Amino acid sequence: ETGVTQTPRHLVMGMTNKKSLKCEQHLGHNAMYWYKQSAKKPLELMFVYNFKEQTENNSVPSRFSPECPNSSHLFLHLHTLQPEDSALYLCASSQARGGGETQYFGPGTRLLVL
Amino acid sequence: KNEVEQSPQNLTAQEGEFITINCSYSVGISALHWLQQHPGGGIVSLFMLSSGKKKHGRLIATINIQEKHSSLHITASHPRDSAVYICAVSSYQFYFGTGTSLTVIP
Numbered sequence: 044e045t046g047v048t049q050t051p052r053h054l055v056m057g058m059t060n061k062k063s064l065k066c067e068q069h070l071g072h073n074a075m076y077w078y079k080q081s082a083k084k085p086l087e088l089m090f091v092y093n094f095k096e097q098t099e100n101n102s103v104p105s106r107f108s109p110e111c112p113n114s115s116h117l118f119l120h121l122h123t124l125q126p127e128d129s130a131l132y133l134c135a136s137s138q139a140r141g142g143g144e145t146q147y148f149g150p151g152t153r154l155l156v157l
Numbered sequence: 158k159n160e161v162e163q164s165p166q167n168l169t170a171q172e173g174e175f176i177t178i179n180c181s182y183s184v185g186i187s188a189l190h191w192l193q194q195h196p197g198g199g200i201v202s203l204f205m206l207s208s209g210k211k212k213h214g215r216l217i218a219t220i221n222i223q224e225k226h227s228s229l230h231i232t233a234s235h236p237r238d239s240a241v242y243i244c245a246v247s248s249y250q251f252y253f254g255t256g257t258s259l260t261v262i263p
Contacts, residue, residue, distance in 0.1 A: 085159060085253040086243070131198050145190070145205050146251070151198035 046070065047149035049134050055155045056124065064119040064152045066134030072147070074140040075117040077109060080131040080151070092117060093140035124156045160184045163244050163254035170261050176231040178257045180244030183225065191218050191229050192243040194256065200243070203229075234261045 047068045056062050068075065077089040091099035092111040106128075108120040117134055131153050135146040161182045170176050180189070191203040204211050204218040206227075211218050215238075217230040231238055239261050244254040 083255060085161070085255050086245075086251075088251060133198070133200065135200075144247075145202050147202065148192075148200035151200075153198060 047134060047136055047147050049132075049149035049152050051152060052150060053153050053155075055157065056121070057157050058124060058126070060124075061120070061122040063121065064132055064134075064154075066117040066119075066149055068115055068117075068134075068136040068147070068149075070136055070147060072136040072138050073114050074137045074144075075111060075114070076135040076137075076146065077117065077119050078133040078135065080133055082130075086133070090119075091140055098140060121154075124154075126156050129154055129156045159254065160252040161244055161246055161254040163242075163257050165257060166255070167258045168260070170234050170259070172235060172261055172263050174234050174261075176234050176238075176259065176261075178229045178242050178244075178259070180227045180229070180254060181225060182227075182244075182246045182252070184246060184248065184252060186246040186248050188247050189220050189227050190245040190247065191227075192245060194241040194243060196240075203242075231259075236261045236263050 050065045074093045076091050079087045088101050089103045090109040095111050106123050110118040131151045133151045134149040137144040137146045164179045188205050188207045190205050192200050193203050194200045206220050215232045220227040241256040241258050243256045246252050
């Protein structure tokens, strides 16, 4: 399998639930990203990992917790989310975190928080 | 104000028409990217360019660094081109436009 995969593709959760989103890349890349895409808004960068180290956290609430056990896998752990967190969550990877590089995106997880 | 502005926000075209989507940006960049997002959600990178013009099939992307402007052209548009087209610019940070929703009618 090639490219960037994400599971699950769709997720419905209550505000008291705990769930995790998974991303896997088969491209040999060293940088991985989590983005949030809400309707009519630009993509929002949430977290960046470069060589398994978190390099950026763009003021994301603590109810979102990322984990990067190795360069191929990235998780986003979710707990006590709010309805306004409903969105499409996209994972991406690139060769390295340096600026100007092409990012390869996964298909996204569409999250609905009730 | 967003660092990247796209126009139009929505575009409907008849099959076969020539389409232009515009992107203006206000920050210094090392590259500009055109992305395509189909209704399922996944995003595909179409072009990365830092100067001049690139062509891939029926798609052409141009950039004018001095004017901080880029255009994406689609020649002989087809219903399968229907998607959201997103302009993004990168230096160390990535900045994204809100996208142009294109519908091509048979």
